[in-house]
Amino acid sequence: MEIASIKGFRDILPEETRVWQWIETTARRVFEDFGFQEIKTPILEKTELFSRSIGEETDIVSKEMYTFDDVKGRSLTLRPEATASVVRAYIQNRPYQTYPVQKLYSIGPMFRHERPQRGRFRQFHQINAELFGDPGPKSDADMISMAVYLFRSIGLDDVALNLNSLGCSDCRPRFKEALTDYLADKVTRLCEDCQRRATSNPLRVFDCKVDSCKEVVSKAPSIDAFLCQACRDHFESVQDALSDLEIPFVLNSRLVRGLDYYNRTTFEIQTERLGAQNAVAGGGRYDGLVRLLGGPDHPAIGFAVGVERVVALIGDDHPLQDRRPDLFIAALGKAAERAAFKWAVDLRRNGLWVEVDYASTGLKSQMKKADRIGARHVLIVGEDELKTSRAALRNMLTKEQADVELKDAVNVLKEMLKDERERDGRD
RNA sequence: GUGGAUGUAGCUCAGUUGGCAGAGCACUGGGUUGUGGCCCCAGAUGCCGAGGGUUCGAGCCCCUUCAUCCACCCCA
Numbered sequence: 133m134e135i136a137s138i139k140g141f142r143d144i145l146p147e148e149t150r151v152w153q154w155i156e157t158t159a160r161r162v163f164e165d166f167g168f169q170e171i172k173t174p175i176l177e178k179t180e181l182f183s184r185s186i187g188e189e190t191d192i193v194s195k196e197m198y199t200f201d202d203v204k205g206r207s208l209t210l211r212p213e214a215t216a217s218v219v220r221a222y223i224q225n226r227p228y229q230t231y232p233v234q235k236l237y238s239i240g241p242m243f244r245h246e247r248p249q250r251g252r253f254r255q256f257h258q259i260n261a262e263l264f265g266d267p268g269p270k271s272d273a274d275m276i277s278m279a280v281y282l283f284r285s286i287g288l289d290d291v292a293l294n295l296n297s298l299g300c301s302d303c304r305p306r307f308k309e310a311l312t313d314y315l316a317d318k319v320t321r322l323c324e325d326c327q328r329r330a331t332s333n334p335l336r337v338f339d340c341k342v343d344s345c346k347e348v349v350s351k352a353p354s355i356d357a358f359l360c361q362a363c364r365d366h367f368e369s370v371q372d373a374l375s376d377l378e379i380p381f382v383l384n385s386r387l388v389r390g391l392d393y394y395n396r397t398t399f400e401i402q403t404e405r406l407g408a409q410n411a412v413a414g415g416g417r418y419d420g421l422v423r424l425l426g427g428p429d430h431p432a433i434g435f436a437v438g439v440e441r442v443v444a445l446i447g448d449d450h451p452l453q454d455r456r457p458d459l460f461i462a463a464l465g466k467a468a469e470r471a472a473f474k475w476a477v478d479l480r481r482n483g484l485w486v487e488v489d490y491a492s493t494g495l496k497s498q499m500k501k502a503d504r505i506g507a508r509h510v511l512i513v514g515e516d517e518l519k520t521s522r523a524a525l526r527n528m529l530t531k532e533q534a535d536v537e538l539k540d541a542v543n544v545l546k547e548m549l550k551d552e553r554e555r556d557g558r559d
Numbered sequence: 560g561u562g563g564a565u566g567u568a569g570c571u572c573a574g575u576u577g578g579c580a581g582a583g584c585a586c587u588g589g590g591u592u593g594u595g596g597c598c599c600c601a602g603a604u605g606c607c608g609a610g611g612g613u614u615c616g617a618g619c620c621c622c623u624u625c626a627u628c629c630a631c632c633c634c635a
Contacts, residue, residue, distance in 0.1 A: 251634095435635095
């Protein structure tokens with residue numbers, strides 16, 4: 133029996149890694165232009181970090197985490213999301229002592245034990261940004277615009293920005309109470325899950341897609357009516373700033389995030405092209421989390437982008453031009469093969485992409501190979517060429533063959549190929 | 560966790576009532592000494608997802624199991 137990868141964990145093969153590289157490179161460029169710096173945190177953390185920050189009652193913590201005991205019996209968890217770890221690192225390393233506003237991004241795998249389906253895997257990757265030390269609303273708008281700009285830079289225009297405010301610890305409890313009261317006499321009309329949620333986490337009923345629940349919810353009190361003046365002002369300022377930036381958004385009072393730590397501004401970038409998995413990025417403000425995890429009372433806001441989903445949306449529609457080898461050296465006979473191998477390595481040290489065949493095969497098969505990998509040129513070297521010290525350099529596109537002096541082969545080829553690169557504007 | 564669909568060559572998929580496991584693409588070699596793409600010829604490639612059962616005989620029928628995909632759910 134072959135050993136296969138485990139369910140929901142997949143190989144990302146070369147054809148696909150090219151797109152990944154393009155997305156990551158673009159994200160790094162965009163984020164660094166916005167003043168963000170990369171942080172790398174461990175994939176494994178103490179379980180408590182996630183249960184405390186994400187919330188015991190959430191689906192993620194209650195049933196989706198990869199949790200196990202290590203040899204000393206400590207409970208560890210593969211991170212299901214990035215924010216908790218970054219907050220932990222923020223508290224632990226105290227970077228705010230030198231710079232009170234911290235802008236950090238990270239890229240890496242996350243793990244959730246869900247049933248895999250379109251756009252959803254057990255190991256998946258997020259590009260993540262967090263901003264600490266500013267209460268907003270400018271930083272809210274900055275974060276959101278950065279997310280939106282990233283999608284534009286990647287070339288994805290058919291995504292929609294959804295926006296909501298969840299209020300703060302002053303006003304959300306009043307809303308929660310009103311909602312609980314409203315739901316109390318309607319539990320019988322709710323689905324099984326929502327009957328449980330109605331008391332444990334009533335906000336999540338808004339997320340339900342069951343028709344009867346949708347109907348109950350459609351007449352439920354709306355969060356915006358309960359926002360306190362401060363939250364109302366904050367939310368309006370965020371919207372004003374986005375309008376100033378000409379970033380279109382949709383107000384969505386049903387947008388409730390699945391992690392408990394969010395407050396005030398939440399947002400999600402959605403697509404209609406991925407079936408049920410419509411969120412390609414999501415985030416929001418989490419002003420109480422740093423303090424909750426034992427740090428100073430610093431406000432923060434962040435978001436995460438689902439890389440697999442972005443890759444799926446991009447498909448083949450990316451501007452990556454296939455790189456081609458500059459040169460293939462076709463060698464015939466032992467002596468030529470030895471020379472070719474040495475020239476190839478020397479040219480690579482000079483920054484050129486050069487291929488040689490490992491096996492000793494005929495010229496025809498070497499030409500085929502050169503053609504298949506898309507080599508721009510082939511240098512043909514055999515016994516005769518070594519004797520006369522001149523060889524043919526074939527341009528595979530134009531089919532022209534030039535005579536090349538072999539005495540100083542590496543330098544001659546280097547100059548010729550580099551000149552051509554510059555003419556073509558390649559690099 | 561619950562439902563549905565699908566598992567045959569590297570890929571996409573045929574496979575008749577149960578009777579020798581196939582095609583296209585891809586791959587390797589050849590088509591007059593050492594010149595690629597097109598064309599032609601030849602070749603290699605499979606525990607037919609796995610285990611059991613029925614049968615003279617199973618890719619095909621029955622049972623079990625695993626995997627993948629899709630949906631619910633959840634979220635990025």
